[in-house]
Amino acid sequence: MIDHSNRGSGSVTRERILEIAEQLFHERGYGATGVATVLRAAGVRSGSLYHFFRGKEALLLGVLARHLALLRIRVFEPVERATDDPLERVFALLQLYMRNLESSGFTLGCLVGNLALEVADTIPTARVPIDRYFDTWSGEVQRWLEAAGGRLPADADRPALARTVLAVMEGGVMQARAHRELRPFAAAVGQLRSYLESLEARARRERTESGQSPSGEGRRPDPTRRGINGSAWRTW
Amino acid sequence: MIDHSNRGSGSVTRERILEIAEQLFHERGYGATGVATVLRAAGVRSGSLYHFFRGKEALLLGVLARHLALLRIRVFEPVERATDDPLERVFALLQLYMRNLESSGFTLGCLVGNLALEVADTIPTARVPIDRYFDTWSGEVQRWLEAAGGRLPADADRPALARTVLAVMEGGVMQARAHRELRPFAAAVGQLRSYLESLEARARRERTESGQSPSGEGRRPDPTRRGINGSAWRTW
DNA sequence: TCTTTAGTTGATCAATCATTCAACATTTTC
DNA sequence: GAAAATGTTGAATGATTGATCAACTAAAGA
Known part of the structure; x- marks a missing residue:
């Protein structure tokens, strides 16, 4: 079995797939976007996609990683x-x-x-x-x-x-x-x-x-509140 | 062609289908929920569902109408x-x-x-x-x-x-x-x-x-703002 | 140059998808 | 109680789904 984790990270094909998939996932959603649609839009055959990504879910994770980056x-x-x-x-x-x-x-x-x-x-x-x-x-x-x-x-x-x-x-x-x-x-x-x-x-x-005096950069405020038992808890 | 608009509005079968579909749409989403899944969960055969609803989209509209009601x-x-x-x-x-x-x-x-x-x-x-x-x-x-x-x-x-x-x-x-x-x-x-x-x-x-004096029920406030040209516009 | 690794092709697969419909059953109407 | 309307059955349909893989090509390393 092939190790798909980080397959050809710099490949232009991989990048084009991610770019297209991101666009389609955004426009239509993940489930409503078929792999075939991604393939057609990216001008790539299925083997290439599955060379870089274990499956559709892995493609989604790749899109999310790129989106965060x-x-x-x-x-x-x-x-x-x-x-x-x-x-x-x-x-x-x-x-x-x-x-x-x-x-x-x-x-x-x-x-x-x-x-x-x-x-x-x-x-x-x-x-x-x-x-x-x-x-x-x-x-x-x-x-x-x-x-x-x-x-x-x-x-x-x-x-x-x-x-x-x-x-x-x-x-x-x-x-x-x-x-x-x-x-x-x-x-x-x-x-x-x-x-x-x-x-x-x-x-x-x-x-x-x-x-x-109005200070431009105020001292860091305390982002915590005291609970009833005295313990600090974050409010978010 | 059958008129599906308002087919058997009170039917218990129709109601059960809507109830189940609402639940599944909420749990898994619309696209991810197959009609077959709805049928199985509702204990109904496909013909019944399509007797009440023109298709999956009509089922969605029925769910939304019920949800609003x-x-x-x-x-x-x-x-x-x-x-x-x-x-x-x-x-x-x-x-x-x-x-x-x-x-x-x-x-x-x-x-x-x-x-x-x-x-x-x-x-x-x-x-x-x-x-x-x-x-x-x-x-x-x-x-x-x-x-x-x-x-x-x-x-x-x-x-x-x-x-x-x-x-x-x-x-x-x-x-x-x-x-x-x-x-x-x-x-x-x-x-x-x-x-x-x-x-x-x-x-x-x-x-x-x-x-x-503090009035419990205040007079109705003016929910408008004045635009630069003096016209009122709603802010939402 | 030879070998190895990386990338690509595209036909093919089983599974699932939403939908159809003729036949049958039940309930309502008159 | 006959006729009509309403509801139900379930096998079958064609389209689409995500995924596979042996064969092939291109690029990289020794």
């Missing part, structure tokens, strides 16, 4: 180029998804979100990279929120906030696709903005009350 | 029994989804959310009932928010807030299923609570400033 280049870097303001980056990120929705006629939202709901239970091995993708995505948002330092209250739960941003994105994408309109998505983003502004306002208030 | 009994009524406080009902609603996730081993989240991402593009006729389901869901939340009256600021956008609650639910369910933990969901719900509390605090402040 490209997350920074495709998403974070454009957003970070768009604005230096760490809090505005949150909204530039959400706007990126809104633009992609609109320019694709509300078909292309979040591939990983689609797969999370479609295969998380039926293909257990796929759940892990999906989970890791969400971790990375919200982790970057969390870093932006932490970079905002004292602009947010010290006790504001940044990890939980980052998970909320992800929820608003996925829930917004879902509603926008169902509605074929950005409006419900934009409404949720507007409320998120209003929430962050209220947090900034509170931070300003507390800062002037205690007579502190 | 049961939304009040299954979701809203239990929540409204749980608490009279209109704002607490929002969180009782979210808690209902959390409980269902946990008791099903993180497999059963929101059927309509799953279907929205799986078939919204590929089965255009299904998009309409999915859309209507989201409308009804967020519409009820909106009604609760409006029932909170003056406890929320007059300018708080209740329809947009309701859409945000829906986004938090769907995004939270998605993350919880990917993580196989409630934590990310609970984190987002916690932030939503914090947001609503900040809105309540502001409403209290503005109420005392203008010297008004």
